[in-house]
Amino acid sequence: MADLVSVIVRFLPGVVGETRRTSHLVPVDIDAGIPETVLTYCGVEIVRGTAEVLEAYAGMPCELCLLRQPRSGAGM
Structure with a gap:
């Protein structure tokens, strides 16, 4: 089974409003790294180069991603 972690990403300025x-x-998957295209928990598809990886939340968090993320101890 893959070791999954949740990574915070945000579209770069100019990609979206x-x-x-x-x-x-x-x-x-921490062993495979970040793929060319990722799918957020809320269903948004993000292509490499159009978003930045954040170390912490910046700006407004996506509420749907927060609701759909696995809970601690629940496994992924």
């Missing part, structure tokens, strides 16, 4: 630059959560 400022109101859509929310911080999303993405499940990533």
